[in-house]
Amino acid sequence: MSSPFARTALTKATSLMRAGGSSAIPKKGGGNSLNGEPRNDLIKKVLFDAPPRPPVRLSPEDMTRHETIERAWKLVRQQQKQAQEEGLARKFEMMRKANAELEATSAQLFKHSQTKERHAVFPRQLRTLTDTPPKQIWNYRQPAAAPSPKA
Amino acid sequence: MSFPRVVLRAGRSCSAMPTRAFSVKSVARSAAEPSYKAPALGVNKTFDEALKVIAEDKAKRLADIKNMEASLAQLIKAAPSAAKDTEIAALKEKIFKQEAYAEINDPEIQWQFKNNKNIDMSKAVFRFMKGKQFKRETLPVIQQRTAQMFVTPDLLPTFTPSVNVQLDFGAGSIPEGTKLADGYFETGSFLLPGKTIKEPKVNVTSFHPEQRYYTVALVDPDMPDVENETYKQQLHWLIANVPLSATQTELTKDNADVVLSYLAPHPPKGTKYHRYTLLLAEQPNNGQDKIQMDATQISRETTLRDLCSHFKLEVKGLTFFRQVWDKDVSRIYKEVLQQDEPVYGNQPKVDELLDETGQKKKKFIHM
Numbered sequence: 001m002s003s004p005f006a007r008t009a010l011t012k013a014t015s016l017m018r019a020g021g022s023s024a025i026p027k028k029g030g031g032n033s034l035n036g037e038p039r040n041d042l043i044k045k046v047l048f049d050a051p052p053r054p055p056v057r058l059s060p061e062d063m064t065r066h067e068t069i070e071r072a073w074k075l076v077r078q079q080q081k082q083a084q085e086e087g088l089a090r091k092f093e094m095m096r097k098a099n100a101e102l103e104a105t106s107a108q109l110f111k112h113s114q115t116k117e118r119h120a121v122f123p124r125q126l127r128t129l130t131d132t133p134p135k136q137i138w139n140y141r142q143p144a145a146a147p148s149p150k151a
Numbered sequence: 152m153s154f155p156r157v158v159l160r161a162g163r164s165c166s167a168m169p170t171r172a173f174s175v176k177s178v179a180r181s182a183a184e185p186s187y188k189a190p191a192l193g194v195n196k197t198f199d200e201a202l203k204v205i206a207e208d209k210a211k212r213l214a215d216i217k218n219m220e221a222s223l224a225q226l227i228k229a230a231p232s233a234a235k236d237t238e239i240a241a242l243k244e245k246i247f248k249q250e251a252y253a254e255i256n257d258p259e260i261q262w263q264f265k266n267n268k269n270i271d272m273s274k275a276v277f278r279f280m281k282g283k284q285f286k287r288e289t290l291p292v293i294q295q296r297t298a299q300m301f302v303t304p305d306l307l308p309t310f311t312p313s314v315n316v317q318l319d320f321g322a323g324s325i326p327e328g329t330k331l332a333d334g335y336f337e338t339g340s341f342l343l344p345g346k347t348i349k350e351p352k353v354n355v356t357s358f359h360p361e362q363r364y365y366t367v368a369l370v371d372p373d374m375p376d377v378e379n380e381t382y383k384q385q386l387h388w389l390i391a392n393v394p395l396s397a398t399q400t401e402l403t404k405d406n407a408d409v410v411l412s413y414l415a416p417h418p419p420k421g422t423k424y425h426r427y428t429l430l431l432a433e434q435p436n437n438g439q440d441k442i443q444m445d446a447t448q449i450s451r452e453t454t455l456r457d458l459c460s461h462f463k464l465e466v467k468g469l470t471f472f473r474q475v476w477d478k479d480v481s482r483i484y485k486e487v488l489q490q491d492e493p494v495y496g497n498q499p500k501v502d503e504l505l506d507e508t509g510q511k512k513k514k515f516i517h518m
Contacts, residue, residue: 061190064258065198068190071256072201075208 187262205256212253219246251279272397273360282358285315293469296339302428302471305372306384306455314468315356316431320346341424342472345479348487350388350413353402355395355431355468362396363438365431366464367407370455371416373425375495386451387414387427392434392441410444411451417483420476421495431468432459 058066103110192199223242229235254260254276263269270277293312296302303309317335324346325336335354336342353367369388376383389411393402418425434440442462449458459466484492506512 060184061188062195064262065190065195065201067261068205068256068258069195069197069201072204075204075256079208 184266186268187259189259208256209253212249216246216249216253219249247275247279250275255280272400278358278360278397281356285356285358289315293338296337297469297471300339300426300471300473302372302426302469306370306428306430307459307466310466312468313358314431316429316468316470317354317356318429318470318472319352319354321349321351336472338470338472339426340472342474343479344416344418344474344477344483347427347472347474348415348479348483353429355400355402357395357397357400357468360397362394362399364391364434364441365393365395365438365467366391366434366442366462367393367402367429367431368455368458369413369427369429371418371425371427373418373422375419375422377495383452384454386411386449386453387416388412388429389444389449391444395431408444410446410449414451415483415487416474417480417488418474418476419480419493419495422476424473424475426471426473428469428471430455430466432464432466435463435465 099110099113102113190198192202219242223239223246226235226239226242254274260276264277264280270281272278272281290312298309317333319335320342324342326341326343329337329340331337355365357363367388367390368386371385371387372382374383374385389409390402390404391408391410393407395402416425416427434442444462448461458464481492484490504512
């Protein structure tokens with residue numbers, strides 16, 4: 001596999017890097033590079049020196065195959081999108097029906113379901129996160145604590 | 152030839168940087184095949200899978216069409232209501248689109264359309280594809296030329312053509328540079344008077360499968376009207392009850408009524424270019440009614456607006472060409488019209504600073 005920077009006899013003469021004024025022989029230690037950076041030489045080489053890739057030539061038969069593949073792929077993406085849209089539409093319809101039924105059942109519950117608590121705050125009993133949690137996070141077997149006597 | 156890991160993107164031109172040139176080009180463009188050769192299977196697996204996907208999609212759409220046709224039949228039988236006609240039209244449109252989409256991905260159909268071979272306009276696919284091509288390529292040109300030359304506000308109110316009309320005056324009638332790919336001239340081209348003496352062949356690309364009756368008229372809106380110091384219209388050709396459909400594209404005088412026979416265009420000397428406009432007007436009741444045009448009612452001086460309003464015609468297609476006086480026009484006046492050739496010009500300019508004798512006007516009276 002030849003390097004992408006492999007140049008033909010034609011492109012050698014028209015190298016933009018040479019026109020830029022840099023030396024033909026790369027020096028070690030980045031002696032001639034801009035700001036003392038050898039990476040800039042590499043960047044310039046990648047941008048300006050790599051020869052253009054020739055266009056992919058296809059026979060008419062292969063061209064037909066390529067276009068058919070493109071069409072089929074578009075179809076597949078269309079079908080996927082359609083399936084997604086249908087799924088969403090189904091979910092929305094179920095949700096709408098459920099809400100309509102709740103509205104018919106109980107006005108108070110319906111109102112409660114449609115509104116958000118405006119003064120809601122994060123749960124204050126939340127355990128603070130830590131990088132060093134205890135070995136036993138929660139004791140499932142411990143019986144529930146007796147309610148504390150209120151004064 | 153196989154390209155295992157090359158991602159092909161057709162139609163992308165190379166960017167400004169020479170290193171990023173990446174396009175798919177086809178070899179042997181000039182070789183025109185006489186018939187479609189299906190690409191061999193087993194060479195490119197993705198292609199084989201693509202064919203399967205397309206076949207499945209087609210089957211699904213055909214099943215969908217069957218259901219829609221069943222519901223359409225039911226809808227037609229149902230009781231008439233206000234929304235019924237629009238529903239029927241919408242359903243028919245849906246069926247048409249599904250029929251088109253079912254077959255549009257077939258590589259054979261694509262080849263046929265690209266190479267303009269075996270295009271059967273009775274099939275929904277080809278009507279759909281031709282319709283799209285017309286709207287994308289031909290229509291903008293017609294609309295631009297029509298607007299630029301003021302054909303539509305002068306003759307008729309501005310409208311969007313839905314039918315493609317093209318004229319063919321025979322070999323050598325189109326000057327070099329204005330010929331289109333399909334052999335017809337571009338709307339608004341200049342044609343020579345010597346080449347338009349004989350009547351043209353009218354080719355109409357309509358997109359409806361059923362037969363409709365049209366009226367064809369060739370009008371010249373730029374004939375000078377000296378008495379009124381304006382221009383008047385002249386009808387050069389009028390044919391009524393022309394049956395046309397997607398499959399019936401040529402105008403034949405056998406099954407149509409020629410009201411005014413073809414009169415060769417003759418722009419007189421001294422006038423600017425004349426815009427000879429050919430219009431295709433659909434007859435009432437969606438083109439199903441035939442009309443009786445009396446030769447006594449209609450003359451060559453009838454304006455188009457009067458004609459359309461009297462017979463309730465709806466103009467659907469339009470094309471025009473331009474002409475300027477030529478020595479052949481003198482010949483036409485002598486041989487075809489058998490009239491004296493009029494020559495038009497401007498009134499001689501009167502210099503307001505000189506009197507009748509040509510002397511400078513005197514400011515003071517010699518007492």
